[in-house]
Amino acid sequence: MQGTTTERASAEGLKQAIENRDARRLASFYADDAEVRMVDRNNPPSHPRVVRGRAAITTYWEDICSRAMTHAVDFAVTEGDRLAFTQFCAYPDGTKVFCIATVELGGGRIARQTLVQAWDE
Numbered sequence: 001m002q003g004t005t006t007e008r009a010s011a012e013g014l015k016q017a018i019e020n021r022d023a024r025r026l027a028s029f030y031a032d033d034a035e036v037r038m039v040d041r042n043n044p045p046s047h048p049r050v051v052r053g054r055a056a057i058t059t060y061w062e063d064i065c066s067r068a069m070t071h072a073v074d075f076a077v078t079e080g081d082r083l084a085f086t087q088f089c090a091y092p093d094g095t096k097v098f099c100i101a102t103v104e105l106g107g108g109r110i111a112r113q114t115l116v117q118a119w120d121e
Contacts, residue, residue: 008108011076011083018073018087023065027058031109036060040117048114068092081105095120 007013009029017025036051043049051060069091076085082104089097101115 009083009103009105009110011078011085014083014085014103015073015076018071021065021071023058023061026061026065027054029110030054030057031106031111034110034112036113036115038115038117040119069097 032054036057038049039045051057069089072088074086074088084102087099097119099115099117103110104112
């Protein structure tokens with residue numbers, strides 16, 4: 001992917017990129033064959049939404065980061081090649097979103113990510 005960094009994925013790097021809505025930096029943390037699984041009210045555990053490959057993940061982050069909303073990573077922990085974090089988001093209309101994510105790293109890149117999210121109705 002042209003123009004991406006070689007920065008290794010880390011809790012602090014993810015926090016900065018998420019809070020700054022930096023889709024390019026976020027996408028650079030993923031391995032070429034990475035997978036993101038999402039569970040929410042529209043995508044139950046038996047049929048999660050799965051986004052595969054850095055190109056598709058880049059499109060996902062570009063969509064999320066283009067939205068008029070704030071993101072705050074509240075908590076992050078790292079243990080070996082795994083990390084987890086919680087994230088609070090808010091839209092201008094007051095709608096809130098909460099997300100918890102687990103990440104598996106391989107070679108300094110995100111190989112697999114699972115997130116569970118809930119939002120105000």
